[in-house]
Amino acid sequence: MYFKKEAFHLRYFTEYLRSHPAVILCLILALGVFLRIPNLNESLWFDELDATHIWLGNLTQTWKYSLGGAHLPMHLYFMFFWGRLFGDSEISVRMPSMISGILSIALAYYIVLKHADKKTALLTAFFLAVSPVHIWYSQEARHYAGLLFFLLLLAFSYYRLSEAPGRSLRWYLVYSVSLFFIVFSHYYAMAYLLLISVMCLFKMGRVKRNLLLINSGILACFLLYHLFKFKHGFVLAGADYLRPFTLLELWMLFFNWFISGNSLWDISFCYSNITTVFRYPFVVFTQAFFTLIFFYGFIMNLKESRKPYGVNTIAFLFSLPAFLLILPLVGFPHTYIERAAYMTLPFFFMILAKGITAIKLRTLRVVTLLAIIGFNIIVLTKYYTKQEEWTVYKQNPDWRSAADYLFYNRGNPQEDFVIFTSYPSKLVLTYYKERYIKYMHKKGADYLPYLKISFDVKDKEQGIYRTMKDNNSQICYLVEDLYWQSGFCELATRLIKDSRFQLVDIKFFKAITIFKFYLN
Secondary structure: OHHHHHHHHHHHHHHHHHHOHHHHHHHHHHHHHHHHOOOOOOOOOHHHHHHOOOOOOOHHHHHHHHHHOOOOOHHHHHHHHHHHHHOOOHHHHHHHHHHHHHHHHHHHHHHHHHHOOHHHHHHHHHHHHHOHHHHHHHOOOOOHHHHHHHHHHHHHHHHHHHHOHHHOHHHHHHHHHHHHHHHOOOHHHHHHHHHHHHHHHOOOOHHHHHHHHHHHHHHHHHHHHHHHHHHHOOOOOOOOOOEOOOHHHHHHHHHHHHHHOOOOOOOOOOOOOHHHHOOOHHHHHHHHHHHHHHHHHHHHHHOOOOOOHHHHHHHHHHHHHHHHHHHHHHOOOOOEOHHHHHHHHHHHHHHHHHHHHOOOOHHHHHHHHHHHHHHHHHHHHHHHHOOOOOOOOOOOOOHHHHHHHHHHOOOOOOOOEEEEOOHHHHHHHHHHHHHHHHHHHHOOOOOOOOEEEEOOOOOOHHHHHHHHHHOOOOEEEEEEEOOOOOOHHHHHHHHHHOOOEEEEEEEEEOOEEEEEEEEO
């Protein structure tokens, strides 16, 4: 009798959830928040300084940085005003990404729901909520989470304008703001401006003519900005960490980075060929499994009765990879890193979700879904336990603990000292140094030690010796960021052999080694 009662309650609960998809969506969003809280307060790393006062001290400094920097200005100006309102602590500068990440899960659900069934919409939202890649960029103080949210908002507003032109004024505004935001946030967003412009050429009407006018106006603003930037600043044409985008990279983007965030296996796929993948049987099996589901979802989207949604989803997924494949052919060979294609992530999951829900045999559909849920549990377990190994990207060094050791826990707080480190590490330590100075001022400290952070160490040992003498300091620290390959560990080895220096301490933090020397 007890078991029948329990079965009745379970069946009632299941029926309730089935008839209330908004409740399931809220549970998925709650899961998304829960998975994104860990690491939200970890130390900032070099690229995240773009969101802090180190680069955005005032409007003039922000303007100069936007002209001379490698990135487009939208995120910089947003974070400038955000920092004035909420400060630039680790949690504060990451909160816009966190909010954008959660909202993008809900928005992806509503995009799919408007054109497909509830199961596909909920499954798409679930995939985004548990995706290590989506989790990572929802926790990073950069423009990628906002970029993804506004791209989804752009797609949503485009669909609304195409289908309901009678109530379009507010959606024109949403469309214009969204397109302006993504175009002035990332160069590769231009692929979507071109895509929508091409889509508007089919079945041209009043709404689509208006969208073409908006696209042309934003493109004109983009070109004028770059004309000014080229004249007064510089335009980045590549970087040494970028590589060519190939069909193999496309394969690994979809069926390695997107599905696992590179959390399960250690494959240097940026330099590999296809034979490297076949050395790992589980990798081959997993990729084949997801490829079959994706291909089936691709076919089902082409057959989608609610056209042109299915075809448009495929277009939103493949337009950016096609753009990246063309760039090396026109003289830009080094243009790709995985996060460059991050914008395509939700459209990949839309097709994958369709491939599952379109399986006609119920038993096979349930088994497939359970297998993917089990796979995601394993992926998330590995993702959160790999604290010092690369997954989606390299882990953040523990700069806050290193700064606590250097600035707060040095023994004698009045000893002058010099820190030698690489250029990126210098800027991160400067961020924490300024927080230390503010803290000491609040405590009413009557003396602050002279501390110099230097990365320009000419003549190596002699340069360090001369810098310490010039600054009248008996103590120096060599700080090595193990992800930056700055060579300070080798330099420390030479200082140990130098009779002018005495090694007194070595401290290890996540991805950081600190050597402390006295001057004899």
